[in-house]
Amino acid sequence: MKQVVKRPASLTEKPFHFCPGCHHGIVHRLVAEALDFFNLREKTIGVASVGCSVFLYDYFAVDVIEAPHGRASAVATGTKRVLKDQIVFTYQGDGDLAAIGTAEIIHAANRGENITVIFVNNSIYGMTGGQMAPTTMLGQRSTTTPYGRDYHRDGYPIKMTEMLAALEGPSLVARVAVDKPANVKKARKIIRQAFQMQVEDKGFSFVEVLSACPTNWGMTPQEATKRVSDEMIPYFPLGVLKQKDVVDVL
Amino acid sequence: MTALKKVFLKGNEAIALAAINAGCHYYFGYPITPQNEIPEYMAKHLPEVGGEFLQAESEIASINMMLGAAATGVRVMTSSSGPGISLMQEGFSYIAGNELPGVVVNMSRQGPGLGGINATQGDYFQAVKGGGHGDYHLIVLAPHTGQELYDLTIKAFELSEKYRCLTMLLGDAVLGQIKEPINPWKPEITAGDPDRDWLITGAKGRQPRLIKSLFLADGEMEKHNWRLQEKYRQMTANDVMVETRFIEDARLVLVAFGSMARIAKTAIDQAREEGMKVGLIRPITLYPFPAASFKNLSESVSRVLTCEMNTGQMVEDVRLSIDSNIPVDFYGRPGGSVPTPEEIFDRLQQAYAEVEQ
Ligand SMILES: Cc1ncc(C[n+]2csc(CCOP(=O)(O)OP(=O)(O)O)c2C)c(N)n1
Ligand code: SF4
Numbered sequence: 001m002k003q004v005v006k007r008p009a010s011l012t013e014k015p016f017h018f019c020p021g022c023h024h025g026i027v028h029r030l031v032a033e034a035l036d037f038f039n040l041r042e043k044t045i046g047v048a049s050v051g052c053s054v055f056l057y058d059y060f061a062v063d064v065i066e067a068p069h070g071r072a073s074a075v076a077t078g079t080k081r082v083l084k085d086q087i088v089f090t091y092q093g094d095g096d097l098a099a100i101g102t103a104e105i106i107h108a109a110n111r112g113e114n115i116t117v118i119f120v121n122n123s124i125y126g127m128t129g130g131q132m133a134p135t136t137m138l139g140q141r142s143t144t145t146p147y148g149r150d151y152h153r154d155g156y157p158i159k160m161t162e163m164l165a166a167l168e169g170p171s172l173v174a175r176v177a178v179d180k181p182a183n184v185k186k187a188r189k190i191i192r193q194a195f196q197m198q199v200e201d202k203g204f205s206f207v208e209v210l211s212a213c214p215t216n217w218g219m220t221p222q223e224a225t226k227r228v229s230d231e232m233i234p235y236f237p238l239g240v241l242k243q244k245d246v247v248d249v250l
Numbered sequence: 251m252t253a254l255k256k257v258f259l260k261g262n263e264a265i266a267l268a269a270i271n272a273g274c275h276y277y278f279g280y281p282i283t284p285q286n287e288i289p290e291y292m293a294k295h296l297p298e299v300g301g302e303f304l305q306a307e308s309e310i311a312s313i314n315m316m317l318g319a320a321a322t323g324v325r326v327m328t329s330s331s332g333p334g335i336s337l338m339q340e341g342f343s344y345i346a347g348n349e350l351p352g353v354v355v356n357m358s359r360q361g362p363g364l365g366g367i368n369a370t371q372g373d374y375f376q377a378v379k380g381g382g383h384g385d386y387h388l389i390v391l392a393p394h395t396g397q398e399l400y401d402l403t404i405k406a407f408e409l410s411e412k413y414r415c416l417t418m419l420l421g422d423a424v425l426g427q428i429k430e431p432i433n434p435w436k437p438e439i440t441a442g443d444p445d446r447d448w449l450i451t452g453a454k455g456r457q458p459r460l461i462k463s464l465f466l467a468d469g470e471m472e473k474h475n476w477r478l479q480e481k482y483r484q485m486t487a488n489d490v491m492v493e494t495r496f497i498e499d500a501r502l503v504l505v506a507f508g509s510m511a512r513i514a515k516t517a518i519d520q521a522r523e524e525g526m527k528v529g530l531i532r533p534i535t536l537y538p539f540p541a542a543s544f545k546n547l548s549e550s551v552s553r554v555l556t557c558e559m560n561t562g563q564m565v566e567d568v569r570l571s572i573d574s575n576i577p578v579d580f581y582g583r584p585g586g587s588v589p590t591p592e593e594i595f596d597r598l599q600q601a602y603a604e605v606e607q
Contacts, residue, residue: 042453042455043454045452057458057460062452063450063451064459065317065450065460065462066460068344071310071311074306074312074318075314075317078318078321078326080318081304081315081319082302082319083451086451104307106307107306107311
């Protein structure tokens with residue numbers, strides 16, 4: 001029988017530890033496929049962040065540096081400034097990137113660092129057990145917003161992609177989702193483009209992926225995926241918000 | 251080693267020049283007084299050697315950029331002062347856990363808080379006792395002249411590579427700002443060994459590598475910590491540096507580091523001229539601390555006086571190091587003042603009079 005789907009070479013054999021219905025696994029796979037596509041496995045450095053994806057190094061067959069919580073894009077900056085011909089990417093959750101690491105991501109983007117950032121927005125802190133994230137939706141219950149997120153107290157869910165797209169520095173800024181096959185297909189294409197930007201020395205690329213965390217949302221995998229489609233996408237619209245063809249700052 | 255032409259530089263510039271001559275081509279930092287000459291020198295001169303200077307958005311970012319660069323095995327440095335060094339503590343702890351090399355300069359300024367920009371030694375505890383979370387140490391070097399700032403900067407890179415641990419140069423505003431003649435030199439080796447088996451370079455033709463500090467598997471964390479402790483034991487056995495003066499026949503021994511040691515030397519010379527048998531112990535490595543020098547004090551010594559530009563920090567290590575019941579006095583003033591040689595001489599005279607009784 002012909003093998004139609006095989007594990008990307010950029011992934012190890014280790015089975016994912018993620019909860020059933022978690023989208024981290026899909027995103028890992030899409031990133032690995034992009035690395036395979038450009039034959040980058042042997043020249044890539046992944047920077048893992050602190051969150052459910054901290055075990056990036058167990059799953060990606062590439063060199064990995066584990067960054068302190070929120071600091072992945074600063075760590076990646078240091079690595080890329082030395083290894084200019086290698087590919088450096090970070091993989092960060094919404095607590096990591098949009099709360100504690102806000103300064104680091106904004107300035108890496110603004111400098112147009114030639115790195116690729118994969119930002120997994122699941123509107124919650126997964127690893128620490130379901131606390132409010134800066135991306136938590138209004139009214140969403142979490143362990144630290146037991147009565148629902150109220151903007152009077154907690155502000156609004158933060159739109160990182162829109163914020164970064166407003167900067168001059170970045171070359172590609174996009175938001176995708178993996179809630180249905182058509183969106184997975186688009187996500188695959190855009191994540192590939194993000195790495196292509198870096199391969200061609202075109203500067204900072206950023207892809208936000210709307211993701212489900214069934215465990216901390218208290219939902220079944222099906223319900224959680226439906227929530228991405230029905231609640232998250234209307235607030236966090238999908239699409240390429242910024243793409244530079246000519247890169248002026250590098 | 252190659253000797254280079256004599257130059258006349260501020261302490262901060264001497265550090266920057268030494269770093270470049272030691273092969274450090276990467277610098278990440280954020281401005282803060284009194285060390286701005288370091289980033290400014292780097293910004294000007296690193297491009298000349300094909301290096302990279304990057305002004306980070308904060309000290310948190312600088313130390314993490316350094317972490318990312320250090321993982322590739324190049325020589326890399328950052329520098330700051332009190333408030334910025336406080337922000338870097340998270341990174342120090344990760345770099346210790348990750349076992350990465352690197353050099354950090356603290357041209358300390360007075361605290362707590364925003365404090366003042368003049369000299370102090372109030373950061374001793376923060377530097378030698380850890381500072382960040384976890385059971386770790388930095389190697390801490392305490393230069394006291396311009397030439398020593400230069401020499402110890404080069405030494406700092408060597409030690410940090412030898413032990414895969416962060417090395418801190420602990421100076422202060424006086425040392426950073428004073429202009430002095432320096433005899434620069436270039437070490438034989440100006441880059442770490444490219445064959446080290448932990449370097450992150452992209453897994454070409456080899457197994458992927460990993461730099462991490464998270465250890466969750468059974469027993470792994472303790473094992474990792476014992477390995478770190480073994481490094482600290484090794485550096486204590488092999489790399490302690492200390493200067494002693496006139497201690498063979500001394501009745502009173504003064505202990506001081508950095509700028510304070512410089513002031514103390516003037517006071518001691520004067521005391522010797524006046525026939526007082528006083529000596530000096532000047533720890534150069536504050537961590538590992540030269541405890542052995544205190545254990546082996548000569549029989550003549552009946553009193554020790556520790557002088558610091560703080561209210562008593564290193565004196566704790568001095569007391570811990572002395573086995574006998576020789577009394578250890580302390581003289582110091584907190585951030586906001588720099589003692590004069592006359593002031594130290596007066597203290598010496600007082601203590602010496604008590605010794606004579
Ligand atoms: C300085 C610091 N503060 C807090 C934590 C605890 N912590 C670990 S992961 C995390 C948030 C994870 O959430 P997110 O980034 O959204 O990733 P997810 O787990 O949802 O994938 C927090 C707060 C930490 N490790 N370090
Ligand atoms: S807690 Fe949430 S984000 Fe973490 S693995 Fe489980 S489903 Fe995924």
